[in-house]
Amino acid sequence: MKQLTVFLSLLIPLFLQAQISITGTLLDSQSKESIAYAQLRTPSGWGTITNSEGRFRINLPAHERITITHLAYQAEEIDSRKAHQEEAITFLLVPRPMELEAVIITPIDPIELLEEAVASIPDNHGHDPIMSQAFYREFLQVGDSGVRLNEAVVELYQQGNGVSSHRTSQAQLIKGRSSEAQMPFNNVHLMFGGGGIQSAAGIPVIGSPKAEAFIGKKVYKNYTYTLKDVVSHNGRDTYVIHFDQKRKLRKRLYQGNIYLDTKTLAFVQVDYQTSQRGKKFRFGQIAGLTGMAAKAALRLAGIKLELLDDQGRQQFVYQNGQWYLNSANHQFRANLEKKRGEEQKQYVLDVSRDFVITHYEQETAAHPIPEAQRLNPETSLSKQTGVYDESFWDNYTYLPASTPLYQTINRWHGSQETVDP
Numbered sequence: 001m002k003q004l005t006v007f008l009s010l011l012i013p014l015f016l017q018a019q020i021s022i023t024g025t026l027l028d029s030q031s032k033e034s035i036a037y038a039q040l041r042t043p044s045g046w047g048t049i050t051n052s053e054g055r056f057r058i059n060l061p062a063h064e065r066i067t068i069t070h071l072a073y074q075a076e077e078i079d080s081r082k083a084h085q086e087e088a089i090t091f092l093l094v095p096r097p098m099e100l101e102a103v104i105i106t107p108i109d110p111i112e113l114l115e116e117a118v119a120s121i122p123d124n125h126g127h128d129p130i131m132s133q134a135f136y137r138e139f140l141q142v143g144d145s146g147v148r149l150n151e152a153v154v155e156l157y158q159q160g161n162g163v164s165s166h167r168t169s170q171a172q173l174i175k176g177r178s179s180e181a182q183m184p185f186n187n188v189h190l191m192f193g194g195g196g197i198q199s200a201a202g203i204p205v206i207g208s209p210k211a212e213a214f215i216g217k218k219v220y221k222n223y224t225y226t227l228k229d230v231v232s233h234n235g236r237d238t239y240v241i242h243f244d245q246k247r248k249l250r251k252r253l254y255q256g257n258i259y260l261d262t263k264t265l266a267f268v269q270v271d272y273q274t275s276q277r278g279k280k281f282r283f284g285q286i287a288g289l290t291g292m293a294a295k296a297a298l299r300l301a302g303i304k305l306e307l308l309d310d311q312g313r314q315q316f317v318y319q320n321g322q323w324y325l326n327s328a329n330h331q332f333r334a335n336l337e338k339k340r341g342e343e344q345k346q347y348v349l350d351v352s353r354d355f356v357i358t359h360y361e362q363e364t365a366a367h368p369i370p371e372a373q374r375l376n377p378e379t380s381l382s383k384q385t386g387v388y389d390e391s392f393w394d395n396y397t398y399l400p401a402s403t404p405l406y407q408t409i410n411r412w413h414g415s416q417e418t419v420d421p
Contacts, residue, residue, distance in 0.1 A: 018062070028092070039070070042066055048135075049327045052402050074096055129366035131157055133359045152175065154174060157366060179409065214243055222253055228242045228257070231259075234318070241259075256271045269315050274310040274311065305335070315327045359397070388409040388410055
């Protein structure tokens with residue numbers, strides 16, 4: 001009986017216990033422009049990120065101090081009690097000052113740094129199992145009418161890297177919803193969606209599977225890597241390694257920056273986007289298939305695809321001596337041409353995914369989620385109709401919908417309202 005009581009207590013979401021809510025916006029103190037994807041974290045593991053418009057909403061216990069960090073800005077601390085007293089608060093972050101003197105970097109092979117960083121993952125990125133909670137959103141739009149939205153708060157069990165070099169996750173649905181309007185053709189969400197929440201829960205420690213395209217011994221030959229800078233992030237020195245596909249390669253590859261903690265070589269942040277050269281070549285991946293298999297899948301579906309944009313970011317947070325995945329964001333945009341009988345139809349495809357850890361349960365013993373309660377491909381979210389209502393998430397930390405997403409959802413639900421979220 002005692003064991004049952006303990007087990008049931010673990011299922012009670014900790015973030016529902018005596019919490020306050022803080023809603024706000026982050027702006028550049030000089031330009032007054034919004035700051036996207038800044039991290040907000042407390043020493044006890046609560047946190048979130050800002051959305052693409054610099055807005056955030058966080059639920060957390062009172063008496064917490066929140067540290068706001070961004071690689072381009074000086075860190076800022078706020079008192080949750082004072083911030084809670086205002087309905088919506090604006091925080092100004094000061095840009096990180098440029099060094100007056102050139103930073104002298106001892107010549108280091110960036111590939112050697114990356115190889116050591118990958119080898120150090122078991123020590124740096126969650127050696128032991130851990131419990132956490134997360135918010136996930138996947139939005140897919142095809143043309144003007146086909147729209148699919150999934151949102152959920154989930155409980156996660158993440159296996160430690162000390163157990164396995166390929167950390168696996170188990171997820172349990174706490175609350176979620178799904179909306180969909182008529183797609184212009186069948187199975188578009190299966191072909192271009194990310195597998196829903198199950199995919200988000202399984203994100204490996206160095207981010208999304210995209211990282212495998214530019215980090216690893218098999219792919220180093222495809223890129224040029226440059227140790228670009230050393231910057232300060234939350235009081236810690238950080239290597240900035242820039243990568244780009246080699247000019248002679250006729251492939252759709254990536255460019256971006258990889259940020260490594262200089263002391264531990266832990267991954268701090270990974271930014272990537274399709275390289276300018278890569279955009280010239282056809283899309284080479286679909287539903288986990290690559291190369292000829294991807295081309296065959298597109299041909300079988302009667303689809304021609306022209307890539308417009310493919311970019312993403314993974315961020316990590318330093319918590320109790322370990323670096324944990326904090327958030328993952330991905331945006332994909334392409335032109336689709338679908339043959340329907342003798343007629344050719346053209347659509348613009350937009351896919352966006354946001355995943356953010358909202359609480360690391362440092363005081364809770366990690367325990368696998370019972371198999372019967374785990375998310376699986378058959379797990380369904382409650383269907384949501386009507387205008388997009390953010391009060392659905394009132395008791396939870398969530399990522400506010402951007403204004404374009406909010407207005408798009410309301411438009412295809414038949415609402416004429418244009419009120420900002």
